[in-house]
Amino acid sequence: MCLAVPGRVVESHGGEAVVDFHGNRLQICGVMTPDVATGDWVLVHAGYSITRVSERDALATWDYLAQSGIAAIEEQDP
Amino acid sequence: MNAKATSLLDELRRASDQAGRRVQLMEVCGTHTVSAFRSGIRSLLPENVRLVSGPGCPVCVTAQRHIDAVIELAARDDVLVATYGDMMRVPGRRGSLEQARAAGARVHVINSARGALRLAREHPRETVVFLAVGFETTAPATAAIVLEAERSELTNLSVLSCHKVVVPAMLALLAAGDVAIDGFLCPSHVTVIIGWDAYRPVVRQFHKPCVVADFEPNQILRGLLHLVRQIGTSRPRVENVYQGVVNGHGNPFALALLQRVFVPGDTTWRGLGAIPASGLELASGFRRYDAVWRFGLSLGEDHDNPCCRCGDVIKGNIDPDACPLFGSACTPLTPIGPCMVSSEGTCAAWFKYRPPGEREVSLAQGGVS
Numbered sequence: 001m002c003l004a005v006p007g008r009v010v011e012s013h014g015g016e017a018v019v020d021f022h023g024n025r026l027q028i029c030g031v032m033t034p035d036v037a038t039g040d041w042v043l044v045h046a047g048y049s050i051t052r053v054s055e056r057d058a059l060a061t062w063d064y065l066a067q068s069g070i071a072a073i074e075e076q077d078p
Numbered sequence: 079m080n081a082k083a084t085s086l087l088d089e090l091r092r093a094s095d096q097a098g099r100r101v102q103l104m105e106v107c108g109t110h111t112v113s114a115f116r117s118g119i120r121s122l123l124p125e126n127v128r129l130v131s132g133p134g135c136p137v138c139v140t141a142q143r144h145i146d147a148v149i150e151l152a153a154r155d156d157v158l159v160a161t162y163g164d165m166m167r168v169p170g171r172r173g174s175l176e177q178a179r180a181a182g183a184r185v186h187v188i189n190s191a192r193g194a195l196r197l198a199r200e201h202p203r204e205t206v207v208f209l210a211v212g213f214e215t216t217a218p219a220t221a222a223i224v225l226e227a228e229r230s231e232l233t234n235l236s237v238l239s240c241h242k243v244v245v246p247a248m249l250a251l252l253a254a255g256d257v258a259i260d261g262f263l264c265p266s267h268v269t270v271i272i273g274w275d276a277y278r279p280v281v282r283q284f285h286k287p288c289v290v291a292d293f294e295p296n297q298i299l300r301g302l303l304h305l306v307r308q309i310g311t312s313r314p315r316v317e318n319v320y321q322g323v324v325n326g327h328g329n330p331f332a333l334a335l336l337q338r339v340f341v342p343g344d345t346t347w348r349g350l351g352a353i354p355a356s357g358l359e360l361a362s363g364f365r366r367y368d369a370v371w372r373f374g375l376s377l378g379e380d381h382d383n384p385c386c387r388c389g390d391v392i393k394g395n396i397d398p399d400a401c402p403l404f405g406s407a408c409t410p411l412t413p414i415g416p417c418m419v420s421s422e423g424t425c426a427a428w429f430k431y432r433p434p435g436e437r438e439v440s441l442a443q444g445g446v447s
Binding site for chain 1: 109113116162189190191192193212215216218219222267270271292293294295322323329331332335
């Protein structure tokens, strides 16, 4: 359950962000990554972004997740 | 298998030849466990390299006494319990949270710690008890909601902290000496938070190499390659192959959350027993959010099924199919031990991915020559 999933920030304001995970958009908390901006890629764990990642790393991870079915984006608690 | 994986396996075979002895490596993280099984890496490794699973599944290492305590709280009329889904089916002494919910207890599955905050706001007349499990990746979120509860003067949130930290468990495994471990494949997302400097005590005190790798198969292979190369040269150190994501010092914002809200505490790990300073307890300034203090909980003792060998599986002492319950009484549909409950549990991974009848020769208890 320590898995973090990459997504792209599409909105960021006041410590909150909306992150796009291949079409699924979720509101997440950015308190651990206060320096991220719209367009950045982040790793998200349990509703919190934990670090910024490069687009290349993010897409490579998504490729693997898509193949393996390890990660499933679920409806998230607000 | 892709060309890169083939190349990495070739390099690993050469490195293992140069090491010239049997090597037993432990993957600390449950996500590594699942990925290594799923990708078939275990069966592709050189004959003298063996991968064993460690205590990196937070569900699996949560002591039964915490499950019993939260089930007791769930029976109260003035309590709502919130927890991550993996915890619902972990058996306690008198059943699981799932069974308690079926019997009428109000137990909510949440995907984020913020779900516990939402429940507390929606149910001001009850106390929401958040059964908080997880390692350093997950614990900062718990810290964040405690601070948010304080800031918004929300008084009906309570945390039963089962949070644990990884490095003391690695050190305890080595100190116990029950299983031969030549090096550690270290978790990627935990290390995003703590930084790879955190593993230096493992090298300094026990001269064991540590390599941080992500969970993709090529990352795992690269991590194993670096471990075996280190063993071959007898120069143990901390290395990171998850470059660009993990750094030496970790995430300072997450660490600040942990340091503000939690203090290290002795805690009991299933299979490993009590390990000093391996748990995260709420600091005295946040005691009013601590379920143990608020409800005067006495956590008592564990009463695990005497036939269940999850403790030995977590320590890497045995493979799951050496447990008399594995695959018969204990299956993913009827789990008896926590390693079969969690999707990241070693027993669940074995059950799902291991071909029937395939056994490895255990290198535990001094089997490495």
